Amino acid sequence: MHFSQCQDKEEYVHAVFSSIAHRYDLLNTALTFNLDKHWRRFAVNQAGLKPGGKGLDVCCGTGMLALEQARAVGLSGRVVGLDFCENMLAKAVENIRRTPYHGVIELIKGNAMELPFPDSTFDCATIGFALRNVPDIKRVIAEMCRVVKPGGRVVSLELAKPGIPVFKQLYYIYFNYLVPLLGRLGVGLSGPYQWLPDSLKEFPHQSEIRDIFAGAGLADAHYYELTGGIVAVHIGCKA
Template sequence: MTKEEYVRGIFNNIAPRYDLLNTILSFNCDRGWRRFTVAQAGLVPGNKTLDVCCGTGMLSLELARAVAPGGQVVGLDFAPAMLEVARRRLAASTYGHLVQLVEGNALDLPFPDNTFDCATIAFGLRNLPDIKRGLAEMMRVVRTGGRVISLELAKPSRPFFKQLYYLYFDHLVPLIGRLGVGMEGPYSYLPRSLKGYPHQEEILQYFRDLGLARACYYELTGGIVAVHVGIKK
């Protein structure tokens, strides 16, 4: 089984409880993280933006608020069950009509070059089989002057906080996840996926290697997540 197949299976299985568990596991910080991410996008009403690995559509809706009225958000994901949850969320939202959902692959985006004013990805980059290719695809479909933005789990560096964080992440997250979804695998994958994911400084270098201008990152909540931003030249 490829990583892509494995990850798709995980997200299809946990889709109904995904948002609730995210809120619990992040101590409700995930909402603030998404709002900060959208604030870095520099969007104005009427813009068109892409949300890669959109999942249940939480970030897509935040983007829709930023581009309303008259803007458009395209949310892309490869897990049908996640997109189904997103459809229900959009139908209940004032901004849902601004979001179009597409089932597709983040490594082969089905859009022409220079289509969007911004491309975001939230908690999806570490799940990609090829991180650099995923970022390159995002850059390809963004117009000159547009932004590529990633919100992702990170690796805190402060000594005591770092130990506490990994204790929570390695032991309590799988336990809470197992209780929440009734199975062992999905939330045991979460700490494993972080351990294999590059440090935020390495991700910054990926942004620079692609030629993204003014590449930088922001560490939030003690460095447990990072928001990387770069501008297409």
């Protein structure tokens, strides 16, 4: 699927996530065989957050990665979750309210392309399963870098492109055909979960994302491939 303008993609993505917010967490867990929890924990472990620290989760969705950050900073820390989709934020409020961290996490409606924070505000900035959905990857990474303090880390958890023979072919059969079918059964709509394989086709390879991190001025840009390379965690440190 090609978009002629950034706004077209932004509007489409907003509509997709508005329509699936109520089932997003349940389907994520089911479609990833419960591995999404492990992936989020690994990503936040790379963020270098300490108790009492201050973290930002960009495109926070239903708040699961923000909650993982909150566990790292503890009750004396602070986490800000930002998203542009009201329905996803409403689900995040529900999820966070059921935890001890409702006083730690602040949810803000905003755009990843123009983060509404001063320079050098946070100890880290994360983005989970959303980098492939933004209109301009370089701009979002640059914005995340801007709002992180010197020495702080920018971390992305995202779908990736596995390279292991046979496993790769089997994964793409599952991802391209079964995921949209299961998603349609789960939410009763055909479009939203077709967006998953469509969005990955045009998303850069994990080595190219690493180069974007480096190009944004992030030092020691590198990545880890998890679960056979179906997801990647990118890390860079602000000089």
